[in-house]
Amino acid sequence: MIAIVDYGAGNISSVKKALEHVGAETQVTNDPQVVAVASKLVMPGVGHFCRCQGLNSNLGSAVMQSISRGIPFLGICVGMQWLFEGSTEAPETPGAALFPGQCCKFPPHVKSPHVGWNRIELRHESRLLRGIQDGAFLYYTHSFRAPVVEQTAACTYYGGTFSAAVERDNIFGAQFHPEKSGPTGLRILENFCAL
Amino acid sequence: MKTSAPSDSLNNDVLNNALSTHLAKRIIACLDVDAGRVVKGVQFEQLRDAGDPAKLAQIHAEAGADEIVMLDITATAEGRRTLVDTVRRTARHLFVPFTVGGGIRTLADAAGIFDAGADKISVNSAAVANPGLIGEIAARFGSQAVIVAVDARRGSSDVTDAEVWVAGGRKPTGLKALQWAREAEARGAGEILLTSMDRDGTGAGFDCQLTAAIAGEVSIPVIASGGAGNVQHFIEVFSAGKADAALAASIFHFGTHAVAELKQTLRDAGIPMRWPC
Numbered sequence: 022m023i024a025i026v027d028y029g030a031g032n033i034s035s036v037k038k039a040l041e042h043v044g045a046e047t048q049v050t051n052d053p054q055v056v057a058v059a060s061k062l063v064m065p066g067v068g069h070f071c072r073c074q075g076l077n078s079n080l081g082s083a084v085m086q087s088i089s090r091g092i093p094f095l096g097i098c099v100g101m102q103w104l105f106e107g108s109t110e111a112p113e114t115p116g117a118a119l120f121p122g123q124c125c126k127f128p129p130h131v132k133s134p135h136v137g138w139n140r141i142e143l144r145h146e147s148r149l150l151r152g153i154q155d156g157a158f159l160y161y162t163h164s165f166r167a168p169v170v171e172q173t174a175a176c177t178y179y180g181g182t183f184s185a186a187v188e189r190d191n192i193f194g195a196q197f198h199p200e201k202s203g204p205t206g207l208r209i210l211e212n213f214c215a216l
Numbered sequence: 217m218k219t220s221a222p223s224d225s226l227n228n229d230v231l232n233n234a235l236s237t238h239l240a241k242r243i244i245a246c247l248d249v250d251a252g253r254v255v256k257g258v259q260f261e262q263l264r265d266a267g268d269p270a271k272l273a274q275i276h277a278e279a280g281a282d283e284i285v286m287l288d289i290t291a292t293a294e295g296r297r298t299l300v301d302t303v304r305r306t307a308r309h310l311f312v313p314f315t316v317g318g319g320i321r322t323l324a325d326a327a328g329i330f331d332a333g334a335d336k337i338s339v340n341s342a343a344v345a346n347p348g349l350i351g352e353i354a355a356r357f358g359s360q361a362v363i364v365a366v367d368a369r370r371g372s373s374d375v376t377d378a379e380v381w382v383a384g385g386r387k388p389t390g391l392k393a394l395q396w397a398r399e400a401e402a403r404g405a406g407e408i409l410l411t412s413m414d415r416d417g418t419g420a421g422f423d424c425q426l427t428a429a430i431a432g433e434v435s436i437p438v439i440a441s442g443g444a445g446n447v448q449h450f451i452e453v454f455s456a457g458k459a460d461a462a463l464a465a466s467i468f469h470f471g472t473h474a475v476a477e478l479k480q481t482l483r484d485a486g487i488p489m490r491w492p493c
Contacts, residue, residue, distance in 0.1 A: 034333050132435050163360065203277065206311060207311055
């Protein structure tokens, strides 16, 4: 069972629908005990980084414990940003610091939010992005972006280069929305489900 | 599909945009829905039936539409709520962004639409009546989920005189479109959906002047709507009109243009498109 972690960050029905479409059994939950027994975790999230404050709790601890036990974890959008140290969007809200650096706003010379389909550039071998072409288009909608780090599996260019996907052992993050990225996105979710 | 050659200055604009970003311009298929069926009016009147929304949405997405917008066009006028069941049925097998508008008056209305599977909601009349609604929905679901739809009419006047109309294009508000777009952004809108009521349903082309004026006024993406008739109109609205996305309804439903064919032609003209689509 894949637990979809509901920490109050917006709309999660699309993620649930897409995971079920690729054959996964899911449960939306904010219960640390359900998180503890899940075989995989998906943490969506749209909107303001301050919502991650909801992870400063037993729920967040349960997520961290599962991650340290090697349970595959996929953070989407703000759910990926949470994997970093924090975001200038809500400096008082800590991230999980599983990847280094802070998420920052786009520079003023580009329109923000970054909305629409943009290309990814593959950086290194990735289990999450297996079978995805270099230059594939994925759907984005966000105003803050994560830095490019050693564990960046793919990056995207918009007012500079940012992390489109990060990957380290059992920890995966996607800034784009796989659940809204057509067949390419569904393939990425399939890859995660098959781990 | 025939296109006339774009002018040199137009090509330069497009090229500059392409160099600064790979972000694709979006082609959005719009389903105007009345009582659970897709219809499309000419200047919001004379509705013609073009089918089942769930089926059409999926057909458009598979054909390469970058997004789907569903507008319950009679909801406001008749005081009805958007048909949540239609949204749920349409969202079920749709894996591209899905926006729903029409008759959303409160945060609770919006929450019901999101729960049914929409990714974004579009507000129009209710936002004009209660601008605080934009911020309320944005605070709960994020700005990316809130589109403010601006239906503007200017006749032969200057773009600065374009006026906002509500209630499905039946009621003038006295609000200037440019000023309202700026306020909508300040209150937390993530995108502006600009419909030229002068052009809507005419197939005479988008109002590029008005679109460019709004795009220059706000820093959030602008979706141009109203008037798409041929591929040249799309080239114009993405270059001279500075639109981030273009929305059309009837030209897709009635098979005038396959989306993939339209996107191929736009790519050939140097407009960045999601490809393969």
